[in-house]
Amino acid sequence: MGILDSKVPAGPIESKWTNHKFNLKLVNPANKRKYEIIVVGTGLAGASAAATLGELGYKVKAFSFHDSPRRAHSIAAQGGINAAKNYQNDGDSIFRLFYDTIKGGDFRAREANVYRLAEVSGNIIDQCVAQGVPFAREYGGLLDNRSFGGAQVSRTFYARGQTGQQLLLGAYSALSRQINNGSVQMFNRREMLDLIVIDGAARGIVVRNLLTGEIEKYSGHAVVLATGGYSNVFFLSTNAMNSNATAIWRAHKKGAFFANPCYTQIHPTCLPLHGESQSKLTLMSESLRNDGRVWVPKKKGDHRPPNQIPEDERDYYLERKYPSYGNLSPRDISSRSAKEVCDEGRGVNGGEAVYLDLSEAIKRLGKKSIEEKYGNLFDMYANITGENPYDVPMKIYPAPHYTMGGLWVDYNLMSTVPGLFVLGEANFSDHGANRLGASALMQGLADGYFVIPYTIGDYLATTKFSPVSVTHDEFKKSEEGVKEQVKKLLSIKGKITVDEIHKKLGRLMWNKVGMARNEKGLKEVIGEIKELREEFWKNVNVVGKDNDLNQTLERAGRVADYLELGELMATDALNRNESCGGHFREEYQTEEGEAKRDDENYRYVAAWQFENVGKWNLHKEQLEFEFLHLAQRSYK
Amino acid sequence: MSWFWQFTNSSIGKKLTMAFTGILLIIFLIIHLAGNLSLYGGEKAFNSYAGTLEIVKPLIRIIEILLALIFILHIFNGIRVWWENKKSKPIDYAINAKSKNSTLFSRTMIHTGVVVFIFLIIHLVTFWYPYNAGGGELNLYQLVSGRFSDPIYGWFYIVAMLLLGFHLNHGFQSAFQTMGWNHKKYFSLIQLIGTIYATLIAIGFASLPIYFLYFHGR
Amino acid sequence: MNNNLNLKLKVWRQSNPKAVGAFVDYNVSVSPDASFLEMLDELNNELEKNNQEPVVFESDCREGICGTCGMVINGEPHGPLRKIATCQLHMRNFxxxxxxxxxxxxxxAFPIIKDLAVDRSAFDKIIQAGGYISVNTGSAQDANALPISKDIASDAFDSAACIGCGACVATCKNGSAMLFVSAKVTQFALLPQGQPxxxxxxxxxxxKMDELGFGSxxxxxxxxxxxxxxxxxxxxAKLNHEYLSAKCKSTNVEA
Structure with a gap:
């Protein structure tokens, strides 16, 4: 077990959270305003946490590198949010959502956390509806649901193809209300560059004001990180341009363990690459797989236009391989299958793309109904590719999308640094080795609205705090360190731009730490990343000044962190001699090419402790499955 | 009453003032035109129409005062909105693509409005003042037909009415929009009626000088 | 590539909010499949290679939903195409x-920060003034306890779809934020949750909108x-009506 204590409460799984909530110490309402809580990141998890903590009466300082909390990348989630409401009467339950999530995560998540997630999922929907989130409804006026990958029930609530936007705007409105009340102080355009740890506990942060370049210091009694995932290590991903790992990485370097960094999700339904200048990849909601059929030509080298390929010469490979889940197979499986058929040379025009075909659904349900359901997605596709998806099947290919790994947290969402809490995609807690569709929104909001408000109170109530201000030596030391790095970056004045190095890193990661990994590749890539890192620090060119809005400098700092994180991802992938979920090691597969887990040796969370750049210590949190039976995942 | 001043000075309050006075002026124009059209009936018809109005002079005076207030509110509030709006957009774009997203009528309300305002003053000086100063002794038909037969005044009048039509074409539907009466089903109908109304008003008024310039007595 | 487009850009450069800005000419060659922002990325990469400061512009999701990007292209915010954000504009349209x-x-109300980046925090302030439903976490009733007709939910969604990019203000000759404000007010006015x-x-x-210097x-x-x-x-129109009726009916006599 080592030094990792998950603090999972004892007792039956159904009552763990209820009992735990009762056992948590409370902070007297009058005392709450004496506690200052720093929330970094104001996406779904951060905004919901900041708003709720503000409502409770804490003094909250919220930070975002955006110009407004409404820009956070949660906004781009399209498909929906899961909740075990069983409104459809199709046999859903908290236990089933729990089961689906654990199974979807290939038995690499902590049972108690996932059960709690399923348990509060219904409250999230209630809360969001009360905020005025315009979810899709049936004619009778009740909420509509659709189904999503990895589940056989309809439990996904949605607001056309813009669910993330509507949920984020809901959380943003709650946050705005608290800002107006004065209980939350909002700091926009600030990028967290360091975590302040005093006497072993998180007591503040150091940020760069992105407009003025000023280094600012803020102290508090606890720090909450909700800064999202790190898919942009791949350069090309579905993440927003500015999504980055800097906050969690700097916290990691200050003592927070990084868990399961190699668990990355490659989303099966993204638009294929168009060329060298491509800056990011665009996701098409997985909900399209509800009505769409995925196929490639049966014959290699069949370059006919899709409409001219007859039915019996098409390979609906997901339906063929996984008859019971078919096109709704989980993301990791769908992605890998696409890679397989393309590697066989059967991709569209021999390249890296497969068809996502909705023509049958258009025929069955009518163009109008499809337009209502997916209109904005179709428009988006047409606009980007210049092709009309109502006439020609869409072309899709997998792309990095989500990172299940993140900072290690216990049941209270506290990291290995006391007082540092981590929410949403930034932590590792709920999705195991693979996340199911429509579960990210659920987790972000569960953490922010319904978990952290309880657990942070216990920490504050049970901790003795010495007064700390920003004049403390640790703040000064950190400020100097941050300024030093900025100066260093600006002084190299080499030959290669930040983007060029980032693209190089992205290609390395995609080729060797992407959808399929092997020992040889991983060993190679660790060396290559080290070399690239050296090249970066010797030869990067960061133009502009430090006391100014300098986007190149912002990116340079982030890429510097990716160059360290990338190595950890490869190290973790190399350590994990099994295949599970999004982590597929070519050496470990069944005869049919499915992921082969090794529960005996790898049924643990790999939590990495930072020692030095390029050097980590591995700690293991053994995963116990008391309530679910460990089984090989089968979607056949 | 502080809420009331706050309301009328708010951005929406100012627009509601424009819309409300605008709608009243729209109605006034119909009545005015109906009266003017009696010019086609000849001297007797027109003067008897004017004579009828003389009988209810006290009522007319009250209406005139109200009308003056409405005009002043509409004009000065309009100029104020324009001036304040200019301050909200201190710098314009180097390349102008306004024609791609809005109509000329909607963008030139201040210009057409100012022309109509100047016209209004000249109009009052030309007709209203001599008539009222004349103590009812004046032959109004002679005055009107005389001015309309003057090519300079006649053409000024025609151009002013054309611009009034432009102003009304946008103003009509704009007033409905500002009052909050924009319904998916009916708004295109309102826009159509507005255009028909504006066209009829412009043609109706402008037809008089054209008639006196080119057709009357030939 | 042979099918690259050769274009002449005239880009507004302004080093800080108070500085005098000017258009600077750049010649670029770009793939028709690239997006407008990717073209600027390439331009910036070239500028950086030549030790010149890149053009500052903001963007994030590049899927047209976050509302971060926005520039006026040939006189139109987000460029000549309809119903897309700048990030969704592709070079094949030129x-x-x-x-x-x-x-x-x-x-x-949107002061320039640097080059093409402007400060739109006024939008946040308007939302903070009242663009929410006051409901504390945990106090909500069951989501299905409140049936809402499909049409009303759909209309509310249409209003809620606003991404807060500010194109409405940018294109308005009066710099008015009415579309932005009205979308939020309408969303909540349509829904039963928004009634109180x-x-x-x-x-x-x-x-708040008036106070921040937006036009009418x-x-x-x-x-x-x-x-x-x-x-x-x-x-x-709905906002005009809401405002008028609020002013007539509310008991707030102070303002």
């Missing part, structure tokens, strides 16, 4: 040899035409 003018959003604070919301948000609406409807989400000006 002709080889064309000159493209790129300017920042201009309005008194309906009057107060309309009053507070409009007052003169119904040119340029905002609707340029809105990347196609938010209808019917929302503005």
């Amino acid at each position: 002709k080889d040899g064309q000159t493209i003018w790129v300017e920042p959003f201009r309005a008194k 604070e309906r009057q107060q919301r309309a009053e507070a948000m409009v007052a 609406c003169s119904n040119t409807y340029a905002c609707e035409a340029e809105c990347p989400k196609g938010i209808s000006v019917r929302n503005i």
